[in-house]
Amino acid sequence: xxxxxxxxxxxxxxxxxxxxxxxxxxxxxxxxxxxxxxxxxxxxxxxxxxxxxxxxxxxxxxxxxxxxxxxxxxxxxxxxxxxxxxxxxxxxxxxxxxxxxxxxxxxxxxxxxxxxxxxxxxxxxxxxxxxxxxxxxxxxxxxxxxxxxxxxxxxxxxxxxxxxxxxxxxxxxxxxxxxxxxxxxxxxxxxxxxxxxxxxxxxxxxxxxxxxxxxxxxxxxxxxxxxxxxxxxxxxxxxxxxxxxxxxxxxxxxxxxxxxxxxxxxxxxxxxxxxxxxxxxxxxxxxxxxxxxxxxxxxxxxxxxxxxxxxxxxxxxxxxxxxxxxxxxxxxxxxxxxxxxxxxxxxxxxxxxxxxxxxxxxxxxxxxxxxxxxxxxxxxxxxxxxxxxxxxxxxxxxxxxxxxxxxxxxxxxxxxxxxxxxxxxxxxxxxxxxxxxxxxxxxxxxxxxxxxxxxxxxxxxxxxxxxxxxxxxxxxxxxxxxxxxxxxxxxxxxxxxxxxxxxxxxxxxxxxxxxxxxxxxxxxxxxxxxxxxxxxxxxxxxxxxxxxxxxxxxxxxxxxxxxxxxxxxxxxxxxxxxxxxxxxxxxxxxxxxxxxxxxxxxxxxxxxxxxxxxxxxxxxxxxxxxxxxxxxxxxxxxxxxxxxx
Amino acid sequence: xxxxxxxxxxxxxxxxxxxxxxxxxxxxxxxxxxxxxxxxxxxxxxxxxxxxxxxxxxxxxxxxxxxxxxxxxxxxxxxxxxxxxxxxxxxxxxxxxxxxxxxxxxxxxxxxxxxxxxxxxxxxxxxxxxxxxxxxxxxxxxxxxxxxxxxxxxxxxxxxxxxxxxxxxxxxxxxxxxxxxxxxxxxxxxxxxxxxxxxxxxxxxxxxxxx
Numbered sequence: 021x022x023x024x025x026x027x028x029x030x031x032x033x034x035x036x037x038x039x040x041x042x043x044x045x046x047x048x049x050x051x052x053x054x055x056x057x058x059x060x061x062x063x064x065x066x067x068x069x070x071x072x073x074x075x076x077x078x079x080x081x082x083x084x085x086x087x088x089x090x091x092x093x094x095x096x097x098x099x100x101x102x103x104x105x106x107x108x109x110x111x112x113x114x115x116x117x118x119x120x121x122x123x124x125x126x127x128x129x130x131x132x133x134x135x136x137x138x139x140x141x142x143x144x145x146x147x148x149x150x151x152x153x154x155x156x157x158x159x160x161x162x163x164x165x166x167x168x169x170x171x172x173x174x175x176x177x178x179x180x181x182x183x184x185x186x187x188x189x190x191x192x193x194x195x196x197x198x199x200x201x202x203x204x205x206x207x208x209x210x211x212x213x214x215x216x217x218x219x220x221x222x223x224x225x226x227x228x229x230x231x232x233x234x235x236x237x238x239x240x241x242x243x244x245x246x247x248x249x250x251x252x253x254x255x256x257x258x259x260x261x262x263x264x265x266x267x268x269x270x271x272x273x274x275x276x277x278x279x280x281x282x283x284x285x286x287x288x289x290x291x292x293x294x295x296x297x298x299x300x301x302x303x304x305x306x307x308x309x310x311x312x313x314x315x316x317x318x319x320x321x322x323x324x325x326x327x328x329x330x331x332x333x334x335x336x337x338x339x340x341x342x343x344x345x346x347x348x349x350x351x352x353x354x355x356x357x358x359x360x361x362x363x364x365x366x367x368x369x370x371x372x373x374x375x376x377x378x379x380x381x382x383x384x385x386x387x388x389x390x391x392x393x394x395x396x397x398x399x400x401x402x403x404x405x406x407x408x409x410x411x412x413x414x415x416x417x418x419x420x421x422x423x424x425x426x427x428x429x430x431x432x433x434x435x436x437x438x439x440x441x442x443x444x445x446x447x448x449x450x451x452x453x454x455x456x457x458x459x460x461x462x463x464x465x466x467x468x469x470x471x472x473x474x475x476x477x478x479x480x481x482x483x484x485x486x487x488x489x490x491x492x493x494x495x496x497x498x499x500x501x502x503x504x505x506x507x508x509x510x511x512x513x514x515x516x517x518x519x520x521x522x523x524x525x526x527x528x529x530x531x532x533x534x535x536x537x538x539x540x541x542x543x544x545x546x547x548x549x550x551x552x553x554x555x556x557x558x559x560x561x562x563x564x565x566x567x568x569x570x571x572x573x574x575x576x577x578x579x580x581x582x583x584x585x586x587x588x589x590x591x592x593x594x595x596x597x598x599x600x601x602x603x604x605x606x607x608x609x610x611x612x613x614x615x616x617x618x619x620x621x622x623x624x625x626x627x628x629x630x631x632x633x634x635x636x637x638x639x640x641x642x643x644x645x646x647x648x649x650x651x652x653x654x655x656x657x658x659x660x661x662x663x664x665x
Numbered sequence: 666x667x668x669x670x671x672x673x674x675x676x677x678x679x680x681x682x683x684x685x686x687x688x689x690x691x692x693x694x695x696x697x698x699x700x701x702x703x704x705x706x707x708x709x710x711x712x713x714x715x716x717x718x719x720x721x722x723x724x725x726x727x728x729x730x731x732x733x734x735x736x737x738x739x740x741x742x743x744x745x746x747x748x749x750x751x752x753x754x755x756x757x758x759x760x761x762x763x764x765x766x767x768x769x770x771x772x773x774x775x776x777x778x779x780x781x782x783x784x785x786x787x788x789x790x791x792x793x794x795x796x797x798x799x800x801x802x803x804x805x806x807x808x809x810x811x812x813x814x815x816x817x818x819x820x821x822x823x824x825x826x827x828x829x830x831x832x833x834x835x836x837x838x839x840x841x842x843x844x845x846x847x848x849x850x851x852x853x854x855x856x857x858x859x860x861x862x863x864x865x866x867x868x869x870x871x872x873x874x875x876x
Contacts, residue, residue, distance in 0.1 A: 065677020
């Protein structure tokens with residue numbers, strides 16, 4: 021048997037709730053993501069290596085990685101060109117996903133400016149004014165609504181072709197911007213870079229693989245310093261900039277005695293309206309009449325992260341939990357917006373009373389009921405959906421309800437504004453702690469779940485190894501749920517940190533692992549890194565920082581990793597991207613980029629080894645800044661134990 | 666004796682041998698038409714995953730001699746082809762679907778499916794026929810033709826063993842410095858990809874190990 025099946029559920033996940041629900045799946049004969057992965061074995065080696073090309077109809081083509089069979093596609097593209105084109109298209113798809121999400125938020129701001137909404141408003145007026153100043157908009161004496169209209173109109177240009185440079189990229193240190201200009205990757209327009217990427221990777225356009233990959237970096241930067249950053253900033257403006265608060269995590273977020281609505285996807289627009297609708301007196305009364313104690317919301321994936329950060333709504337699980345939450349038998353409605361929603365959820369829902377409701381016209385799911393989301397009637401639609409959930413409570417089969425665990429507490433809400441607030445308004449105390457060596461550096465652990473890695477093992481082990489060694493960790497997306505369930509997102513987790521980080525956390529009353537948001541909120545990492553670099557007057561690549569995506573699966577994660585490296589931050593991937601078919605590209609991404617962007621990628625699935633790579637990198641950067649540093653080679657690398665037990 | 670010789674270390678699990686096999690045993694002999702046929706043609710070669718990620722073995726009838734399946738078949742429907750005595754064939758019309766051949770097959774490569782050639786039967790025993798139809802036209806087995814990494818080779822067994830043996834002797838000679846290791850080594854990128862797969866597998870099996 022492969023590692024994906026057999027040997028019990030303990031091999032599939034570190035979590036008790038996942039394992040309990042997999043037992044339910046086995047008993048009831050319900051298929052899960054792990055079963056489907058096992059059925060896909062062996063997965064095509066050409067595709068895994070990145071040397072299959074489906075771009076044109078002279079193909080499909082593949083290059084023999086052993087060197088004896090065909091070495092070029094029909095057009096003559098070799099492994100370098102094919103791998104570069106495939107990787108570039110992954111990055112374009114990922115960047116497009118974040119940026120189109122940002123566009124939806126921007127259109128909502130525009131709608132607020134025009135007064136065409138029953139629900140949305142400017143919540144963080146101060147942030148609106150800061151953004152207006154950044155975009156050169158005269159705000160004096162204007163109402164928030166008028167500023168929103170002008171700002172939205174100006175930001176729409178970020179998506180077009182009029183700009184030579186994206187305005188928010190100017191937040192990066194001067195030295196970083198000079199690197200972008202010198203290498204020709206300064207992002208101009210969000211849609212422009214993505215469309216140009218698709219053009220360049222058409223047969224017979226860009227065939228210089230380095231040139232293809234440079235534009236892929238530019239495309240990713242238009243996401244990190246464009247689409248994603250815009251999504252974060254405007255979601256804060258509309259729904260409130262997050263502040264620290266306590267919440268809960270795991271399947272216990274679903275309540276046996278309440279109407280349960282699962283919020284799944286990535287965009288907070290509809291979920292914010294559902295949060296409001298779930299407090300409607302008439303709907304609450306109806307719920308009580310039907311025997312429920314109340315209306316409970318719980319998040320999955322990044323929609324969950326969005327409402328967790330701003331509203332403290334608990335999260336039921338991360339990516340690999342999406343089918344399993346339905347198997348509790350206590351979910352009346354799963355509302356989905358877009359991204360990372362497996363088409364399988366509607367099949368799972370068929371086994372229970374659960375209704376899956378799709379909401380965005382760009383994301384429909386066979387087997388789901390579609391309620392077309394219209395931001396002009398957001399609250400009205402929110403109420404329609406909540407009503408459906410309440411009415412469906414009557415169809416719940418009590419014997420089938422099984423919620424295997426009690427929820428774990430966690431702390432959320434660490435926007436950059438909140439982090440700076442905790443520090444007293446400036447990054448200086450954080451810098452001082454780093455200079456003194458109390459905190460060696462900071463690492464962003466981000467990205468998805470992937471059933472190829474035991475669920476949450478990569479996230480939690482890496483986090484533990486880093487905080488033990490006095491490295492502050494910030495988390496987004498699925499990593500949040502992993503670390504939250506493991507009890508690492510509470511101030512008491514300072515006990516698990518090294519002495520330096522522990523003292524800082526105790527003094528500030530914060531956890532050693534800070535939840536900073538959803539996957540578009542990885543842009544907050546860029547903002548924090550830029551603020552630290554600007555305070556010190558150095559480039560981001562000089563800082564003792566690193567990124568890690570231990571269990572990534574999606575194209576969006578490839579875009580994130582690329583903009584993080586393109587911004588000067590060393591990044592370790594736990595899953596290999598499809599590039600091994602081109603030794604030249606592996607060498608470029610793992611070594612060559614150092615000389616171009618001052619940062620590289622590494623691939624290391626073992627979190628204990630990844631932690632050592634990161635610690636060595638951080639000590640190297642500390643030495644570069646003239647701070648106390650350990651010789652990187654003195655940090656021992658654990659053996660890679662490849663033999664099977 | 667002509668056979669399909671497998672080099673499992675070269676198989677990268679693309680399963681093109683499976684689809685080529687199914688097409689070769691279809692009515693239309695065409696990928697895009699074959700997927701619409703009823704009954705759907707089935708592969709008789711099976712690239713199944715190995716113990717660690719990124720490994721696979723294309724398993725098929727080895728055409729044993731003596732063949733255990735022939736020995737136990739109660740209707741004697743499994744016979745050697747008269748014109749190609751190296752090939753063990755099943756006469757679908759005489760098969761009674763008793764399952765005896767599948768039980769004794771040392772390689773577990775006999776499966777039961779509907780067959781267009783035997784429309785009167787619900788399912789019959791199906792296995793590799795070494796593409797005897799193609800061989801009669803001077804072609805080799807479809808799986809071998811489809812394999813772009815030379816994990817499958819078709820030819821006289823002793824010649825194929827000799828060439829594998831030669832590679833082995835070259836590998837041994839590396840120890841005494843007679844040829845460069847590159848002659849026999851897998852490309853470094855493929856080795857790295859396999860090592861990565863093994864690392865993931867190991868990680869999942871022993872989460873805590875390596876601390």
